[in-house]
Amino acid sequence: MKNVLIGCISAAIFMACENKSHEKKTSVNELESYVDSIEKLDEATVSSHWIAIENGYRAKVLKADASEKNEEEKRELSETKADYQEFRAKYTSEPLVKEGENESQTDVVKPENRRSLRNVLFGEGKIGADMDFKWVTASNIRQVYEHFVSSVKANKDNFSREDWDEIKVLYEALDTRKNEVEKDLSSKDNIAIAKRKVEFASYKIIDRPAAKIEENMEAKENGNK
Secondary structure, X not given: OHHHHXXXXXXXXXOOOOOHHHHHHHHHHHHHHHHHHHHOOOHHHHHHOHHHHHHHXXXXXXXXHHOOOOHHHHHHHHHHHHXXXXXXXXXXXXXXXXXXXOHHHOOOOOHHHHHHHXXXXXXXXXXXXXXXXXXXXXXXXXXXXXXXXXXXXXXXXHOXXXXXXXXXXHHHHXXXXXXXXXXXXXXXXXXXXXXXXXXXXXXXHHHHHHHHHHHHHHHHHHHHO
16 A cells, blocks of 8 residues: 555656646646545555655645636635645644645745755745746746756755655646746757656656665664664
């Protein structure tokens, strides 16, 4: 079940839609399906994968909030958010939404770590708590991807499991922005970005599990002291 969960979360966060229109039509349904699937998990699985579940939800709700919705979709989105809040209340007393925040703005990673990580990946002050990527345009998105992936490559051995969870959310948000500006991208930029995406995927597959194993080993060592 744990392997299935990890696979589902990874697929959910990194699933690429065929085009922007398709994404808008399905983002609310994808969020609804995600919440339905985690509600069926047993308590032990949820507890051991809580950070991944939270980050998976935030990635999905970010896309759903940003998409164009009709009245029915707005109602479904509101109900799905309420379902997740109810599900979340079973496992933590800490509210997902704090005053002045949206659900897609909250983070599991500590605020000081989050700011530092975002500054490394995107540049000083580029990404704030609002996760606004409007500054990324067709003219600079190739450079943004190149900086992001190069920064991951340079720091991947030092990232914790929580860092990797945050990186996945940021990557998904950047991909969402790419879908919005893709019609204005040149073929050359599209090819260059695709190469960077493949490179990032290789780091994620190898280094994130390694970070998790290392943390588990450290926890065991500390427990034996």
